[in-house]
Amino acid sequence: MMNDHSYFVGLDIGTSSAKGGIFDDRGCCIAKRTVAYEVSYLKPTWCEGNPEDWWRATKVVIKEALKSSQVDPGDIAGVGISSMVPTCLPLDRRGNPLRKAILWLDRRSVPQCEWINTNISSDRCVQISGNTINPYFLGPKILWLKQNEPHVLDKTWKIVQAYSYVTFRLTGEVGMDFSCAGLSAPLFDQKTRVWSEGMFSDLGLSLETLPKLYPSHKLLGEVSEIGAQETGLKKGTPVVVGGGDFAVSTLSAGVINEGETCMMLGTAGNLLIVRSEPGSDPRVINTNHVFPGRFISFGITYAGGNLQWFTKLFQGTSGADTVSYTMLDKEAGCIKPGSENLLFFPYLVGQLTLTWDPDLRSLFFGLGVNHGRGHLFRAILEGVGYEYRLMYNIMKGKELTIDKIMVVNGGGKSTLWRQIISDIMGLPLLYIPDSEGAPLGDAILAAMGVGIVSDECVLRNWLPSGSSVTRPNPENQQIYDASFDLYQRIYKDLGKYSR
Numbered sequence: 001m002m003n004d005h006s007y008f009v010g011l012d013i014g015t016s017s018a019k020g021g022i023f024d025d026r027g028c029c030i031a032k033r034t035v036a037y038e039v040s041y042l043k044p045t046w047c048e049g050n051p052e053d054w055w056r057a058t059k060v061v062i063k064e065a066l067k068s069s070q071v072d073p074g075d076i077a078g079v080g081i082s083s084m085v086p087t088c089l090p091l092d093r094r095g096n097p098l099r100k101a102i103l104w105l106d107r108r109s110v111p112q113c114e115w116i117n118t119n120i121s122s123d124r125c126v127q128i129s130g131n132t133i134n135p136y137f138l139g140p141k142i143l144w145l146k147q148n149e150p151h152v153l154d155k156t157w158k159i160v161q162a163y164s165y166v167t168f169r170l171t172g173e174v175g176m177d178f179s180c181a182g183l184s185a186p187l188f189d190q191k192t193r194v195w196s197e198g199m200f201s202d203l204g205l206s207l208e209t210l211p212k213l214y215p216s217h218k219l220l221g222e223v224s225e226i227g228a229q230e231t232g233l234k235k236g237t238p239v240v241v242g243g244g245d246f247a248v249s250t251l252s253a254g255v256i257n258e259g260e261t262c263m264m265l266g267t268a269g270n271l272l273i274v275r276s277e278p279g280s281d282p283r284v285i286n287t288n289h290v291f292p293g294r295f296i297s298f299g300i301t302y303a304g305g306n307l308q309w310f311t312k313l314f315q316g317t318s319g320a321d322t323v324s325y326t327m328l329d330k331e332a333g334c335i336k337p338g339s340e341n342l343l344f345f346p347y348l349v350g351q352l353t354l355t356w357d358p359d360l361r362s363l364f365f366g367l368g369v370n371h372g373r374g375h376l377f378r379a380i381l382e383g384v385g386y387e388y389r390l391m392y393n394i395m396k397g398k399e400l401t402i403d404k405i406m407v408v409n410g411g412g413k414s415t416l417w418r419q420i421i422s423d424i425m426g427l428p429l430l431y432i433p434d435s436e437g438a439p440l441g442d443a444i445l446a447a448m449g450v451g452i453v454s455d456e457c458v459l460r461n462w463l464p465s466g467s468s469v470t471r472p473n474p475e476n477q478q479i480y481d482a483s484f485d486l487y488q489r490i491y492k493d494l495g496k497y498s499r
Helices: 051-069 110-119 122-129 138-148 150-155 162-171 197-203 225-231 245-252 304-312 325-333 373-398 415-425 438-449 456-462 474-497
Strands: 007-013 017-023 029-036 040-043 046-049 076-083 089-091 158-160 219-222 238-240 261-265 268-275 285-288 295-302 343-345 363-365 405-408 429-431 468-470
Touching: 007 051, 007 162, 007 245, 007 438, 017 051, 017 438, 029 051, 029 438, 046 051, 051 162, 051 225, 076 162, 076 245, 076 438, 089 150, 089 162, 110 122, 110 138, 122 197, 138 150, 138 197, 158 162, 162 219, 162 225, 162 238, 238 438, 245 261, 245 268, 245 295, 245 405, 245 438, 268 304, 268 373, 295 373, 304 325, 304 373, 325 373, 325 415, 343 373, 343 474, 363 474, 373 415, 373 474, 415 429, 415 468, 415 474, 438 456
Parallel strands: 007 076, 076 238, 261 405, 405 429
Antiparallel strands: 007 017, 017 029, 040 046, 089 158, 219 238, 261 268, 268 295, 285 295, 343 363, 429 468
């Protein structure tokens, strides 16, 4: 039985920052911290992260959360970690990184995807993994290592995710959960939920380089003496396997039953639909939920990453010259829906699902002298909304009833963006202002691991109550319907010019 002094650590390693905190046995966050770090864009389509940044951020988040909450480390009942996925981080036998991690955004493995499609066939890959072949997935990333950095792969003990690297630093144990395994296409067999020996053989890879698979809430190990010294946690504190941020964020929104839908508005924008059976449409991503017995299909677009890029264009050398999202939101809010016939296609890093075109690039269409900074910013917000509608049009064709969407992550704080997306999609959006997103989901996984959260009813008690509902404006819907028609016509032709 849990006493009044038991708590959980939940931590999410994101693309550009780590955020987390300490949660009590009702899911209330009593202390939290965010630590930012940089990613490296070595080439236009190459994106890498430094695992030492993840570990440094982990230590800061946990230490400062413990300090500000004044919680005794001995009262921490469990730790859960999630992260952006998939990443490709090779470790040597001592657990030391052999290079920086190749992130989910990275598109360098296009030639390897072409090799797989020629030598194995995309149909077979879809049949086994439920997913298409694309640089997003882990399989082509590993094949890139084999063909371009064989000296690294020869020294590799395990290839891990950001979350599994952090859990390894905490416990000395390494594992991978099923939500991320599904993103390892074509190496994971979705039907049997094991690594596909045939695919490893066909790609000339060793199955031993990937970790053993576990449920997300499975206890992986305990905080080691070194892990305790570096984080302030108590030696022996239970640590669960963890999982992908997309699935953990979905859990934090209480989206766990078939047809329930979650929208993530972070650096990446995900539209996620829960299924009782595995999905198989290769236009989207199909994998496992972190909640047992559930599956997820989802589409991805570059969302907050567009805003980060746009904001940096206006950053000056002094504080007085900088701009904020609040400032840009205010400017965009003064612009009428449709941004005066200005469209933005959010493909700064290619289209991440649907056409899966890594060479597709962004475009402002209809730009004129009448357009100012507010028009451009609003057009970006609308462009992401159009991408969500493209995803939704595919998802709803699978005979799933979708009547509302739960919104999580930082972008959901923008009342303007929520209204724009609701108007474009014609669906109400439910945003829970007090939700902590993925870190809350991580804490729930930890509580599941130690037996405190044992069923759906108990889980519901952990979720924050009270949501802000954004309903579509009929007049705005008509405007956006017309703009979306034009968006689709241009969208169909963009691929002709992507190479």
